[in-house]
Amino acid sequence: MSLFSDQHDQHDQHDQHDQHDQPLSSFPAAWALDFTVFEDDLPAGQRWSTYLDVERLCRGPAPVPDWVVTTRGAVDTELGVLKTGKEADVFLLRRAEPGTDGVVMAAKRYRDEQHRSFHRSAAYTEGRRVRRSRDQRALAKGTAHGRAVASGQWAIAEWNALTRLWEMGLPVPYPVQIDGTELLMELVTGPDGLPAPRLAAVRPDADLLASYFEQVREALSVLARAGLAHGDLSPYNVLAAGERLVVIDLPQVVDLVANPAGPDLLLRDCTNLCTWFRRRGLEADEHELFGEVISQAW
Known part of the structure; x- marks a missing residue:
């Protein structure tokens, strides 16, 4: 039997007792761990x-x-x-x-x-x-x-x-x-750091209004080139984040090819938006916009 085995047989219980009772200060510093105990339950909310x-x-x-x-x-x-x-x-x-x-x-x-x-x-x-x-x-x-x-x-x-x-x-x-x-x-915010308002709630000047319309035209075109339409686009689900528009509420996005109602929904999107822009004083025709956008889907 080896020397190690003899020592183990004679001192096993004594060594185990010493190790478990040994104070943390006696261990090498490299073994010390910093940790934080978190509570399992957090406050309401x-x-x-x-x-x-x-x-x-x-x-x-x-x-x-x-x-x-x-x-x-x-x-x-x-x-x-x-x-x-x-x-x-x-x-x-x-x-x-x-x-x-x-x-x-x-x-x-x-x-x-x-x-x-x-x-x-x-x-x-x-x-x-x-x-x-x-x-x-x-x-x-x-x-x-x-x-x-x-x-x-x-x-x-x-x-x-x-x-x-x-x-x-x-x-x-x-x-x-x-x-x-x-x-x-x-969370889309405006220049003031607050949640951006919906397009329906803002009153842009003429230059910004024209810029907004071009952004809407581009967003509809990007969707159409991917074969998609928003399906429920209106000034109420477009956010005005300063000079930038952001499109929201997208669960009903439709496939312009697979969905028979796709073109009709796209036309409705164009109508909703052009109506709002006309009321703000910008010339905007929904049929012209629809024709331009739908042509990019094929």
Whole structure:
């Protein structure tokens, strides 16, 4: 038997007792670890960040902007309601590491089947399919499960649209993450740092009005070149962030080819916007705009 084995047999219990009772000060300094103990429960209105808990495809596209907080130790704090709607409500949410200001984002939360009402949804979902046949049947029958699937469908539809359009360069909020029926996205602000108003609420001068119209024309054209239409575009879902317009509310984006109602929805988008611009004193013809935009889709 080796010398090591003899020593082990004679002193095993004594050595174990000494090691467990040894004060921390006697260990080498290199072994010391700094750590902070976090409470499991946070105060009401707060939660731990879920950014790293959702799947990679449920996080925003690269390159991730510098302002996005991605650390696991960050805390989300509810700041109140920004906007209410028939299908979803938008809340203000601050995500920050302890001791930092963090960033305020928009949290769009789709309502469950008991508290929402999607109008004209059939026109928007024509040509869409869900992966599982069980879900497709439930949607067709309008069962409780089908209504729950529909809620998730609209959330993921907006997430997919935001991600794709951001990568295409369309002026939309950066999509940070999706978790169930909650979308976290960039909070679009004006020069004053406050949430940007909707286009319907602003009164631009003639030069800015003309610039706004050109931005609208370009946004519609970018969508059409991708074979898409917003489907519900109006001055109420375009934000005026100073001199820049940002398009929001995208769950109903339609395929101009797969959806038979696509061209009609595009014409309605053009009509809604041109009507607003005419009322502000700018010459804008919806049929001319529609013809210009639709020609880029083919």
